[in-house]
Amino acid sequence: MRVILLNEVEHTGRRGEEVDVKAGFARNYLIPQGMAVVASDGNRKWFESQRKRIEAESVREREEAAEIAAAIAGTRVEKTMKVGENDHLYGSVTSSDIAELLAAKGIIINRRKIALESGIKTLGDHRVNIVLHPDVTAELTVTVLPEE
Secondary structure, three states: OEEEEOOOEOOOEOOOOEEEOOHHHHHHHHOOOOOEEEOOHHHHHHHHHHHHHHHHHHHHHHHHHHHHHHHHOOOEEEEEEOEOHHHOEOOOEOHHHHHHHHHHOOOOOOHHHEEOOOOEOOOEEEEEEEEEEOOEEEEEEEEEEEOO
C-alpha cells in the first residue's frame, strides 16, 4: 500500500515521502496515529498545498532539537545503584532512569528518544546517544556508581 508520510517514521521514511508499506502497518498503525495518509490523487494535492507549512514546522523542530542538544552537550549524570559481589549491579539503568536524571537537571526528554539498546548493567562511565530529531543527535555521559 502506498502512503504519504506526515511524520518521520523510523525504518520507513521521512516526512513527505511516498512509500510502500504493508497494508496492515498502514491501516492499523500509520493512518490511525496520524503519521500517514493513503497516497491518492486528492491526498497528493492536499499534501502539496500544505508542503510549505510542514517544511517550516520541520525547520522549527530541528532548531528546537539543536538547542536541546547544545544543553545536553558535555552534560554528565550520575546514578547510584545497589551492587553485590564483584560489583555486580542489582537491576540496570534504563532509559526512564536517564530521562529522570536529565529532568532533575532541567532538561526534559522523552525516554523513547534515548537510544539505549538494553539497560546499563555495569559500573563506570557509559556514553548514551539521544536522538532528538532525525538530523540531530546528542551524546550524554552516564556514570553508574555503587551505593554506599
